[in-house]
Amino acid sequence: MHDIYGVHYSRILNPGKTNSFFLFGARGTGKTTFLKSFFKNRSDILWLNLLDPEIEDRYSRLPSLLIEQIRSESKRWKWVIIDEVQKVPALLNCVHLLIEEQGTLFALTGSSARRLKRGGANLLAGRAFLNYLFPLTHRELGRDFNLTQALSWGTLPKAFQLTSTTQKAAYLRAYTLAYLKEEVWAEHLIKTLNPFRKFLEIAAQCNGEPLNFSNISRDCNTDTKTIQSYYQILEDTWAGYVLEPHHTSIRKRQKKAPKFYFFDTGICRALCGTQQQSLVVGTPEFGRAFEHFVLLEIFRLNEYGSKDYSFSYLRTKDQAEVDLIIARPGMPVALVEIKSTDRVDERHTRGVQAFLKDFRSAEAFCLSRDPIKRKIGSVRVLPWEAGLIELGL
Secondary structure, eight states: OEEETTEEEOOSOOOOSSSOEEEEOOTTSOHHHHHHHHTTTOSSEEEEETTSHHHHHHHHHOTTHHHHHHHHTTTTOSEEEEETGGGSTTHHHHHHHHHHHHOOEEEEEESOSHHHHHTTOOGGGGTSEEEEOOSOOHHHHGGGOOHHHHHHHOOOGGGGTOOSHHHHHHHHHHHHHHIIIIIIITTTOOSOHHHHHHHHHHHHHTTTSOOOHHHHHHHHTSOHHHHHHHHHHHHHTTSEEEEOBOOSOOSSOBOOOOEEEESOHHHHHHHHTOTTSOOOTTSHHHHHHHHHHHHHHHHHHHHHTTOOOEEEEEEBTTOOEEEEEEEOTTSOOEEEEEOOOSSOOHHHHHHHHHHGGGSTTOEEEEEESOOOOEEETTEEEEEHHHHHHHTTO
16 A cells, blocks of 8 residues: 555556666656655655756766765665666666665656657666556545546646645646746757747647647747657656657558546646636537556556557547457457447447458457446447456456
8 A cells, every 4th residue: 555645556567676767657646655654664665856957966077976875884785776767867877787686676757758869878788677656546546546536637646635626727727837947848858848838738738639740839939849759748747748640551551640648637738728727528628538557557557457458549540440449368358449438329339330350359448437238239238347348457
C-alpha cells in the first residue's frame, strides 16, 4: 500500500529491489511518494533530490562528487535514489561506473527524457530497468473510483486530496502553468513561450482527432516543423501519447495522420479551459472524455503489465473508423470500439463489424457503460471494466 497525500492506494507498479531502475512519468503522478513508500523504513538509502537548487548546483558543478561519496561510504548505502535525474544528465556516467564497480543499486526518477537525450545519456545500456508511473488507474483507486469524477478532473493523485470543484479546478490550472514554467521554459526546451502556450490550448482541443499540423501551425502563427517539435516535447515530458494510424494496407483509403492523447483527462480539460463545465451524459463532450479515459486506462495497464501490445487506429476517407486496433503477441488482433452509451445496439457496432473482413482472425469489442455482456453479430459488447480484462489487461 502506498500513501498518496494521506490516502492509501495500492499501486500496480512493482519495480523489484534486486536491480537498478528508472522511474519515469509526468510530474504529479506520485514518483517520489511511491519511492518513499517502496523503500519505507530502510536506513541504507542515499537520497539526492535534484529539485533542491543547492543539491542540483553541487552535482552539476562536480558530478564525480557522487563517485567519491559512494566509494568512501560504500558500506553505508545499498541504494541511491536520484530524483529528477534529467537535471544533471552527467550523473548517469557516474551511476554507470558505480553499478559496475561497487554494485550499488540506483532508483532514478525523471519527468523529461528531452534533456537526457540532449545530454547524450544512454540510459545505462540496459543496466537499469525502465518503469513508468501514471495517474491512478481505476483498479488502483478501487472503491474511490468514480467515472464522472475521473472524466471531469482526471486521476492525478493530488486531485484526490482536494474536495471542492473550485480547488480541483485551481489545482489543474496551476499544474498547466507549472508545466510551462518548470518542465518547458526552465529546461530551455523552447525559445519563446507564447507560441507554445497557444499550442497547448489548441492541442488539447484537438485531443483524440487526426492531427493536421498545417492547420495547427496557422492557428499558432508558427511553422509546421515547430508544431511537430512541440508534440515531441509533449511526448518527451510524458504529457501524452501518439496513436499512429494503422499501417497495413486496407481495401478502403485511409487517413494517415496520427492522433495525440494527453496523459490525463483533467489536464486536457484544464488546457481547453473547460474544467469547470459539467460533463453531461449523452453529449459529445462526455463521449470524447469517456473515449479518452478508456484509452488512457488501456495504455497504462499495458505498460504496468509489460504486455508489449502495440496500438493504432483506423479511419477511412469516408469517416468509417475503428477507435483502437491492438496487436497482442500470441493473441488475435483486437478491434475496439469505445462508446459512452449505457445501451449499446447495432448502430454502435456496425462500424467495427464491417472492418472484421479486413483483419484475418481478429476479435471485435465494443466497450461502453452498458452493464450487459452480450454479442451483437461478431462484436462482443462488454462493460468497459470487464472489456479491459477480456483484452488481457
